[in-house]
Amino acid sequence: KAGVTQTPRYLIKTRGQQVTLSCSPISGHRSVSWYQQTPGQGLQFLFEYFSETQRNKGNFPGRFSGRQFSNSRSEMNVSTLELGDSALYLCASSLGLAGVTAGELFFGEGSRLTVL
């Protein structure tokens, strides 16, 4: 079956602009989470959505937001971009069964954002 798909793969923005990234999870997966990957910082959790509801949120400013649609597809938005937002943004999907402890994350290839 098809893997996790992220679009766009690469994008360049300037400070102050906003950006929207999209993620299509593996069919049947209801949980979608987002991570920011930067050199030296590893992967930092942004938020997780399950059945259109934000279930968990990481320690990022309110400029970072997301949503999930009824077909489990997810988008994340970053407003008022700053130079430090340059990173690879990874989306991951999982079965995410409610009440069940965590399981394997299936990552997309990421969206590489460069802020000039």
Place this chain on the structure above:
Amino acid sequence: GENVEQHPSTLSVQEGDSAVIKCTYSDSASNYFPWYKQELGKRPQLIIDIRSNVGEKKDQRIAVTLNKTAKHFSLHITETQPEDSAVYFCAASKTGNQFYFGTGTSLTVIP
């Protein structure tokens, strides 16, 4: 919140030798500990995981050990091969799909 520390940040080994990567975590409620491998320019992929009710798990050349009392877990790769060269991330989670990742170990296997 949870804090996961990973060491070393870089590791070079000769082909055929063993490699060990160590992680510590802070939240005693964490109960799931996966390891992901990320090859250059590719997505992270799960290579092995362990839950808190198990002390050790092995899959061919890869093994993970967990010490809940000390709150640390380790990845062991034996008989390393050049294709093992990648960045390895440990992670910890207690519920849902909120994972706390280590900062990664760049492993180089020298032929």
